[in-house]
Amino acid sequence: MTIFRTSFARLTFVYMAVIAMVGTGILYWAYEAFLEQSRNNINHLVDTDMAGLVSRYYDRGQRDLARHMSSSLALTSLDSPRQIYLLLSPGGKKLAGNLKAWPHDIIPDARLKLLTISTTPQPQSVFAKATLLSDGYRILVGRDAGAYHILQQHMFHKLLTGFGAFLVVGLGIGLLTARAFLRRINELNELCGLVENGDLSPRAPLREGRDEIDTLGRGINGMLDRMSALLTLHKQTADNIAHEIRSPLMRLNAIIEQGEKKKAIPTSSADLARRQIAQSITLLDKLLDISRIEATEKDRASFADINFSQLLENITELYIPLAEEKSLIFSVITEDNIHISGLEQNLSRLCANLIDNALKFARTKVALTLKKDGSGFALTISDDGPGIDPQIQDSIFQRFARGNRAWGNNQRQSGTGLGLALVKAIADQHQIIIDMSSHPKGTIITLTSHFFYAP
């Protein structure tokens, strides 16, 4: 899993986006408030200046005002004058000041305005306001806005850099935290993977802390302890059943042999009794095997790479003489080098059971083919026997589901009735799918596995 797909990283992104939005708003507001304060200061200066000039006009008349303006301007620089003045007669004639003409975008309404003028070769930005005096005289007072612009730029850059750094650091810390979080989640994921493959021994690493991941880890460990205990119990129960049934049968066997030795039991009766004992044991073993395989179905820790083609060849070799004895045509076509991950003995047993069954019911022939099928393999075993009664086709893979195997045939077949249940358990253990189609002219069983891999 990449870090950007973790929920923690997503949370970080969303969180940072919200902070960025709100932060931008707040900073913009602060920025604007600061600039407004600067403008107010300038406004105040301009107002004071304007008030002085206006009172001079009313006290001493426009000539004195014009003279005063000119002398004030004599002190300021010609290139970028700090102060801007302009006095116009009612007819619009310039009486004094350092502006050539009245700026067209300013009206004498005594409001401060930012405008660009060209008293000098370079256009200059100024704050200015104008007012109308009695008798139609107009006066304009302004202040250079250069310092204000510099302040504005500085303020903007500082805020941008600061906020940018905050976002980068915040995002970085968020992603680092997400990575640490992901590492711990990945540890748990790896653990689950191992357990899924049947290894119940590993446990989640626990830290001192008691955060939610530690709690989750503790929960998983608890579940694993419980599962291990149940599996051990299952094995112990199976062992005890085996022990409790086999031991008396062993004693019985000893008694029979002693009796036979002392001629108290005829050999024919002893043989019969021994056969019954053997059958009970076969039944017991199959039942315990099925239950063990079912209980450890997901346990793939002891799986090994098996050359299934070779395994099948070994089993078919064992059965070829039997087919010959029964005058059955037994055709075997196998593709080489088909591998499967699994347990050798169980897979051999699966194949042996199916072949044994097919040979038992076939009338003239049994055909077996093994071939690669997409990413896996398909094994088909077909016979031309009487087929399986449709009524029991669905339950044939269940324990003791024997009944009348053959279509319209009441003859009961020998066997424990567990062979196909064992086949099913082993197939499930190896994720092999069993398909069966049966009609009065024969049965086809197909096993497919999608977990083929080449060595």
Next chain:
Amino acid sequence: MMDITTPMKALCLEDDTIIADYIIDLLQSSGWQVIPVSTLAAATKAVMTEDFDLLVLDRMLPDGDSLGFLKKLRQNDVQTPAIILTALGRTEDKIDGYESGADDYLPKPFEAAEFNARIKALLRRAAYVEQKDMIKMGSLELRIKARTVFHGENFIDLSPKEFELLHYFMSRENDIITRNMLLKDVWGLNFDPGTNVIDVNIGRLRKRIQQGGDSVHLITVRGIGFKLEEKGSD
């Protein structure tokens, strides 16, 4: 193989008295001196004070599983042949047994003949020295490297498996070989395939041998297994 004056000594670890008596009886009738014990503690004490030629071990004992005991012996380089007789007879249990250092694993209940055959095979394996390239019985000759079999002048055509099977019998001349031994050693299977497949395979091998001559017979020992013997021998 057995010295009459100093009988071979076997340790029998079994907690069920009826079964223990049965095993002791079987071993004694084959000329063994048997030291019976019923707990792992007693067995441990016995192996520390005496040398044995054979260990016969039950698995589930009052004080534990004898596989651990056997493992420890093997770790201490005690290579005495060991056979496990047990009520745990499933495929997986057998694998556990062999992995713990057992030379053979016989699930209960077993028959006397099977037991005797296994013990004999076990001791033969322990005393196994060197494989000759040619094994001869009567006029039956098997060459291992060339993988050819002649019965007198006649070449016997065998499949690879049949060759392996005959080789197995010829290297155990006159021994009774049980079906389980064949399944395990020749076909590598730890389970019983049910139908009489082994008998059919043996029947086929028998026919092949007889095609070439009459000096060697592959006979069925009723209820136990098979034996390859020279004609006229007992």
